[in-house]
Amino acid sequence: MRLVILGGGESGIGTAILGKKKGYDVFVSDFGKIKENYKEVLIINEIAWEEEKHTEDLILNADLVMKSPGIPEKSPIVKKLIEKGIPVLSEIEFAAPYTNATIIGITGSNGKTTTTMLAYHLLKSAGLNVGLGGNIGKSFAWQVADNDYESYVLELSSFQLDGIVNFKPHIAIITNISPDHLDRYDYKYENYIDSKFRITMNQTEDDYLIYDADDEAIAEWFKTHTTKAKLIPFSLTKTFSEGAYIKNNKMEISINQEEFTMDTEHIALEGKHNMKNAMAATSVAKLMQIRKSTIRESLSNFQGVEHRLEKVLKIQNVQYINDSKATNVNATFFALDSMNTPTVWIVGGVDKGNDYNELMSLVREKVKAIICLGVDNKKIIDAFGNVVDMMVEVDNMNDAVRMAQRLTEKGDTVLLSPACASFDLFENYEDRGNQFKQAVKNL
Incomplete structure (x- = not known):
C-alpha cells in the first residue's frame, strides 16, 4: 500500500512515522521547504521525501493520501487526486x-x-x-x-x-x-x-x-x-x-x-x-x-495559554496584555469585553473578511487609542476613525509598543489583540506575540 503525504510539517511527519510503522510504502511531498529537524527524522526513518515541488508521477500512484490541513481542497494536485478517486484523508x-x-x-x-x-x-x-x-x-x-x-x-x-x-x-x-x-x-x-x-x-x-x-x-x-x-x-x-x-x-x-x-x-x-x-x-x-x-x-x-490574554508586565502602573492568538473579530470581542480600564488597542494584520461593527460598542466604551499594526489598515481606519480620539499606523512591533507607552497614563492597559492573521509582518501569531513581549521588556 502506497501512502503519499502532502505537507512535511508536524502532522505530515507524524503520519509518515505511523505509516512506516504500519507497513506502508511512504512518500512525503512538500511544495515548500521542509524544516531541517523534520528532514532528519525522515532520513533516520528511511522515508522518501521531496521539497519545493509535487512530482505528479510519485503522487498520483498513491493508494491513500494524507494532506496537511493547511493545503486547500482547491490546490491542483489535490483536485487531480480526487478526480482519480484516490482517498484524501486528514492525519486524524x-x-x-x-x-x-x-x-x-x-x-x-x-x-x-x-x-x-x-x-x-x-x-x-x-x-x-x-x-x-x-x-x-x-x-x-x-x-x-x-x-x-x-x-x-x-x-x-x-x-x-x-x-x-x-x-x-x-x-x-x-x-x-x-x-x-x-x-x-x-x-x-x-x-x-x-x-x-x-x-x-x-x-x-x-x-x-x-x-x-x-x-x-x-x-x-x-x-x-x-x-x-x-x-x-x-x-x-x-x-x-x-x-x-x-x-x-x-x-x-x-x-x-x-x-x-x-x-x-x-x-x-x-x-x-x-x-x-x-x-x-x-x-x-x-x-x-x-x-x-x-x-x-x-x-x-490552571495557568492559561500563551498568547491568549497573557499578562506580560506592568510598567509604570500600565498593564501590557498579549492576546496575539486573537486572529478574528470574535476573539478580540472577548478580549475587549474583559478590559476594565482605559485601553490602548493594537490591532491589524491580514483580514479574513472581518466585520468590525461587532466591536463598535466595546471600542466606544473602553478604547482610548488605536494603533494599527498591518500592511493595509484601511478597513480598521474606516471603521473606528471617528470613534476614538487617537489613531496611529505603524509597521513593526517595536514602534507599536513604544507608541502605546506614549499614549498611556497610570491605570491604563495596552492590549495586543489583532483580530487578524499575522502573515503580513510576522511568521505566525506566536512570532507576533513573542515580538510584543520582547518589545515590552525592552521599554
Missing part, C-alpha cells in the same frame, strides 16, 4: 483506527486551545495516562506511533475535520462558531458551520456532544440537523437539568445524575468566555469520572 482520520484510546475532540472558532489545554490539565492532574495533540503540540499520528496513551485530548480545526470519514470522538466539544477562514469555504458561513459539526457526524448514542447553548450558529444548526450523541449544553444565561451553567456566581454542572458546583471566583481563568471554556472542560472531567476535589484544585491552579 488516518491515525484514529490505530488506537483504542478514548478520544476527546474539541473544535470551535475561539476558545478551543484554552478548552483543550484545560481539559488535558484536568485529566493529567487526576493521574490519567493522557496525550495532547491535534492542532497543538506533537502530532496525534506521531503519538499513536510512539506512545500508548489511554486517552487523547485533541484540538481539531475545521480543516482537519474536512478530511474525516469514519473518525468519531467519544466526547466532542464545539466551543462556539463565528465567521472565520471563510476564504476556504467559498465565503459561505453555512459551509464553515457544517464543517465544524462534522465532529459529531459519526457519534452514536454512547457518545457525548458538549456545546455552547448561547451560540446562534449552533442553535440554527440544531433546528435542521440532529446528532445521535447525548447532548450536554453549557450557558451563561440558561439553566439545565442536564448540562452546565453559571448561577449566582457558581458554576453548576449536572451530568448523569451527578452534580458538581464551584464558586467562579476560585477559577483561575478570568472573563465570561473563560467561564464557558471552564464549563466545557469540566464537563469532560465529569464524564471521565474525575473526583470533584481534583477538578476544583485543577481549575484553581
Whole structure:
C-alpha cells in the first residue's frame, strides 16, 4: 500500500512515522521547504521525501493520501487526486483506527486551545495516562506511533475535520462558531458551520456532544440537523437539568445524575468566555469520572495559554496584555469585553473578511487609542476613525509598543489583540506575540 503525504510539517511527519510503522510504502511531498529537524527524522526513518515541488508521477500512484490541513481542497494536485478517486484523508482520520484510546475532540472558532489545554490539565492532574495533540503540540499520528496513551485530548480545526470519514470522538466539544477562514469555504458561513459539526457526524448514542447553548450558529444548526450523541449544553444565561451553567456566581454542572458546583471566583481563568471554556472542560472531567476535589484544585491552579490574554508586565502602573492568538473579530470581542480600564488597542494584520461593527460598542466604551499594526489598515481606519480620539499606523512591533507607552497614563492597559492573521509582518501569531513581549521588556 502506497501512502503519499502532502505537507512535511508536524502532522505530515507524524503520519509518515505511523505509516512506516504500519507497513506502508511512504512518500512525503512538500511544495515548500521542509524544516531541517523534520528532514532528519525522515532520513533516520528511511522515508522518501521531496521539497519545493509535487512530482505528479510519485503522487498520483498513491493508494491513500494524507494532506496537511493547511493545503486547500482547491490546490491542483489535490483536485487531480480526487478526480482519480484516490482517498484524501486528514492525519486524524488516518491515525484514529490505530488506537483504542478514548478520544476527546474539541473544535470551535475561539476558545478551543484554552478548552483543550484545560481539559488535558484536568485529566493529567487526576493521574490519567493522557496525550495532547491535534492542532497543538506533537502530532496525534506521531503519538499513536510512539506512545500508548489511554486517552487523547485533541484540538481539531475545521480543516482537519474536512478530511474525516469514519473518525468519531467519544466526547466532542464545539466551543462556539463565528465567521472565520471563510476564504476556504467559498465565503459561505453555512459551509464553515457544517464543517465544524462534522465532529459529531459519526457519534452514536454512547457518545457525548458538549456545546455552547448561547451560540446562534449552533442553535440554527440544531433546528435542521440532529446528532445521535447525548447532548450536554453549557450557558451563561440558561439553566439545565442536564448540562452546565453559571448561577449566582457558581458554576453548576449536572451530568448523569451527578452534580458538581464551584464558586467562579476560585477559577483561575478570568472573563465570561473563560467561564464557558471552564464549563466545557469540566464537563469532560465529569464524564471521565474525575473526583470533584481534583477538578476544583485543577481549575484553581490552571495557568492559561500563551498568547491568549497573557499578562506580560506592568510598567509604570500600565498593564501590557498579549492576546496575539486573537486572529478574528470574535476573539478580540472577548478580549475587549474583559478590559476594565482605559485601553490602548493594537490591532491589524491580514483580514479574513472581518466585520468590525461587532466591536463598535466595546471600542466606544473602553478604547482610548488605536494603533494599527498591518500592511493595509484601511478597513480598521474606516471603521473606528471617528470613534476614538487617537489613531496611529505603524509597521513593526517595536514602534507599536513604544507608541502605546506614549499614549498611556497610570491605570491604563495596552492590549495586543489583532483580530487578524499575522502573515503580513510576522511568521505566525506566536512570532507576533513573542515580538510584543520582547518589545515590552525592552521599554
